[in-house]
Amino acid sequence: MQRFGLVGLPNSGKSSLFNALTGGDSPVAPYAFTTVDTHLGEAKVADERLELVAATSGSAKITPATVQFSDIGGLAAGAARGEGLGNRFLGGIREVDAVVLVLRAFGSEEVEGVDDPLESLLTLELELSLADLESLERQVDKKRRQAKGDASVGPEVERMQRAAAALAAGTPLWRSALPNADRELLGPCFLLTNKPVVAVVNVAEEAPAADVEAVVPEVNSALGGAETLAVCARLEAEVAELPETERVEMAESLGLGEGALARLVAASYRTLGLRTFFTTAPKETRAWPFPAGSTADVCAGLVHTDFQRGFIRAETIQWEDLLAIGSWSAARAAGLLRAEGRGYVVQDGDVLEVRFNV
Numbered sequence: 001m002q003r004f005g006l007v008g009l010p011n012s013g014k015s016s017l018f019n020a021l022t023g024g025d026s027p028v029a030p031y032a033f034t035t036v037d038t039h040l041g042e043a044k045v046a047d048e049r050l051e052l053v054a055a056t057s058g059s060a061k062i063t064p065a066t067v068q069f070s071d072i073g074g075l076a077a078g079a080a081r082g083e084g085l086g087n088r089f090l091g092g093i094r095e096v097d098a099v100v101l102v103l104r105a106f107g108s109e110e111v112e113g114v115d116d117p118l119e120s121l122l123t124l125e126l127e128l129s130l131a132d133l134e135s136l137e138r139q140v141d142k143k144r145r146q147a148k149g150d151a152s153v154g155p156e157v158e159r160m161q162r163a164a165a166a167l168a169a170g171t172p173l174w175r176s177a178l179p180n181a182d183r184e185l186l187g188p189c190f191l192l193t194n195k196p197v198v199a200v201v202n203v204a205e206e207a208p209a210a211d212v213e214a215v216v217p218e219v220n221s222a223l224g225g226a227e228t229l230a231v232c233a234r235l236e237a238e239v240a241e242l243p244e245t246e247r248v249e250m251a252e253s254l255g256l257g258e259g260a261l262a263r264l265v266a267a268s269y270r271t272l273g274l275r276t277f278f279t280t281a282p283k284e285t286r287a288w289p290f291p292a293g294s295t296a297d298v299c300a301g302l303v304h305t306d307f308q309r310g311f312i313r314a315e316t317i318q319w320e321d322l323l324a325i326g327s328w329s330a331a332r333a334a335g336l337l338r339a340e341g342r343g344y345v346v347q348d349g350d351v352l353e354v355r356f357n358v
Contacts, residue, residue, distance in 0.1 A: 001042070002289060003068045004198075004268060005093030007128070008102030009120050010074030011113030013202035013233040015039075017102055018071035020236035021261050039071040045265050046258075047287050049319050053278050053351060054285035056327050063286040065276065067265060070096060075127050090131050090192060098196040098268055099128075101223075102233075105215055106204035117201050117219055125172045125193070132191045133167040136160060139189055159185060167193070175224035196271045199228040200264065205235055227267040236260040275348035278319060279303060280328065290346065297342035300354040310358035314340045319349045328353070
């Protein structure tokens with residue numbers, strides 16, 4: 001399950017977005033620090049291919065991929081020095097797969113708080129960088145002591161010091177000049193700004209399209225090209241409260257398109273480099289997210305560790321080809337199933353049946 005941490009200033013609309021994404025009931029009010037505890041929620045990932053693949057097997061159960069969202073307390077300016085709620089909630093998102101920055105872009109006489117998304121972005125980046133710097137400095141001190149008796153630790157210390165220098169300047173690692181190779185090796189440090197980042201600009205219900213089209217590229221540029229999308233969290237949350245049978249019609253009438261969840265998941269999947277393969281059988285058809293470039297044995301291990309350990313081969317077909325022939329047995333009879341070894345690089349939309357022996 002992919003995990004995303006929602007981070008924003010007080011009254012950014014972060015909790016409304018959380019509720020829209022998960023159908024949760026995170027408290028929402030027009031004053032700061034309504035959220036004082038971390039809220040967790042899950043959401044199903046819509047994929048129109050899933051039911052179509054399931055139909056070829058007459059599956060009794062259809063299991064979509066799921067994602068988890070964390071809604072933490074608003075991060076105020078000066079949090080690293082203990083302002084507002086401080087940064088005590090940030091530990092709750094150190095292990096998420098990606099950070100979602102929620103940036104408010106609407107003014108309101110009733111709701112206090114910063115309504116300039118670029119100003120919000122600068123504040124969030126500074127506070128997250130300072131939180132990372134504090135964490136990294138503690139780790140560097142420990143590594144320095146270790147390096148006195150083990151010279152091989154020296155390069156690791158130097159790498160951590162370069163990262164600390166960027167953070168001390170208020171530059172998050174996601175847009176620092178640190179090489180990608182160095183950033184990957186910093187993974188065990190669990191730094192917040194070393195994670196992939198997606199930005200959600202929370203716009204007003206009546207926001208003119210021209211204003212939205214202007215602000216999104218500005219935020220995207222400030223983040224160094226990170227995925228950025230505009231969402232009206234309030235409307236999305238209201239639609240999420242409706243019975244499922246009414247949501248699509250209401251979303252269309254409000255011009256919400258496919259909805260915040262689908263758009264955010266798609267953006268996050270692109271940021272994380274995720275693809276999807278499927279397994280199908282009369283009992284169950286299931287969607288499995290996987291990192292692009294993964295081999296067949298690695299993907300088999302996502303289904304069950306025994307499948308990777310005893311991997312023999314994977315019978316594979318693209319989902320469109322399976323739909324065209326009608327069923328797995330028909331595909332086998334027609335010679336359309338490919339027998340792929342453990343080194344095969346699985347493609348988005350592949351349908352796999354793993355052969356294994358343990």
